[in-house]
Amino acid sequence: MRRTGWAIAMRRIGDEFDIAQFLASALVRKIAANKFQLLAAERDTFHELPDDVIARIEQIVCEAYLEAGEDVGGDILREHLWQQALRARRDMVANGELISEADFRQRLGVTEGRLSSLLADGSLFTLEVDGAVYYPAQLADQTHNRSRLQAICRIIASAPADSRLGFLSSRRGSLGDRSPLDMLENDDDFKSLSRLAAAWAAEWSRTAVKMYEGEHQAVPTDVEPLYTAVVEIDPRRPLWERASEALHAPGYEWPLGPYPKLAPFTLFVERQIAGNPEPISEALVQISVDGESLRVRVVHKDAPALPPQTLPAGKRLSVVEVAQRVIAHLMKR
Known part of the structure; x- marks a missing residue:
């Protein structure tokens, strides 16, 4: 007999946490009914559970329903990937990879007006985390060739912001196991990178x-x-x-x-x-x-x-x- 997403989630919650079954069951159903997040209005019902436990259970429920094949139209997978991306962004805020506008402007040494211009032409970009706007700290790193980095950002501006950040920081075999950030100083490297960036941006x-x-x-x-x-x-x-x-x-x-x-x-x-x-x-x-x-x-x-x-x-x-x-x-x- 095929196991349901609810059954898989209940078993895994029982393996990780000591939560009364009636409480866990109610929690699973409420999370599954709201795109795998517990509504803020329901939070008081489970006030004895810490926020990190709620977050972990949301992840368990989403993965369980995916495993059970209860994903009509791919909605669960999309939500699962979105939640993964959100957790990754929160981690980046916590470890300083994403910084506030005030910190970013201070590091970059630009006025608010100049920053707006750089955002408008694609030289810089932002990411949103929990309704707040953050800037990739790498874009203000003084060890990089800033003008060339901004030129690459303009080339790849047609892609989503999180994908742009991934492109800039990920090592690639086509670049000799280097990341684009490693190829900004040498003229020949930069020309090769510009061609790769244009081809990559077109794929979007x-x-x-x-x-x-x-x-x-x-x-x-x-x-x-x-x-x-x-x-x-x-x-x-x-x-x-x-x-x-x-x-x-x-x-x-x-x-x-x-x-x-x-x-x-x-x-x-x-x-x-x-x-x-x-x-x-x-x-x-x-x-x-x-x-x-x-x-x-x-x-x-x-x-x-x-x-x-x-x-x-x-x-x-x-x-x-x-x-x-x-x-x-x-x-x-």
Whole structure:
């Protein structure tokens, strides 16, 4: 008989703590019902248990429900990983790896205004722990080449803050078992690091180009696209440059061809952020033939449609070749 998450948690709590079974049972159910955290309003009910015991039991309950396979939609795993990350951040605050803004500004020797500018352009970043904002102490370490460190931070700014910190401090085989922080002084090392950082940052965002027959205002949900191309690329690069890269780079494309000849079709440009299943619509382009010309209508996200444009139709090309021509035209505008 398969054990439930509740049963596994109860056994493990009994192995570690001397808690009355009725109390442990109530605690497990309340924790499991609230995303594996005990509500503050329920804390008085278990006032005899220290905070560190409650925290440990929250961890036990989450791991038990995961082990039992009671993870519909992956919610438990996501919560488990979030709790792990939160505990790690709390430890970093406790050991001085994350510091307050006042301490950080003092170490860095900058004004509040200058700090705001460095945050805005991605030269620095923060992490949130229990509702408070902290700064990685490594970013203010005077033993590092500060200008080069901030340059790398700007390159990787498209990634989540905790992942950026992990990138900077983790040793990598591709860097000769060194961390990026170890490669800031030597010119050749820094060039290699900059290339690696750009490639790593691109992995956090993909740009997709999808084409559908006919004119559409939104991505159709009831038909397959004529063509889809996807590329991992830095989202800070211009929209049409990213779309062009998707159409030309040897990344993912489907189907492989041959592609239909020109007919009215709509091209959608979307951005996909790692960890987020929902794509972000950025623009659509409606393309049709008007005599000897291509009629192009562009609509950017959250903006009114631009006036229609015309391009020479030229010889009859496939929809992919036409899309490449239209995107090349839009890149020049």
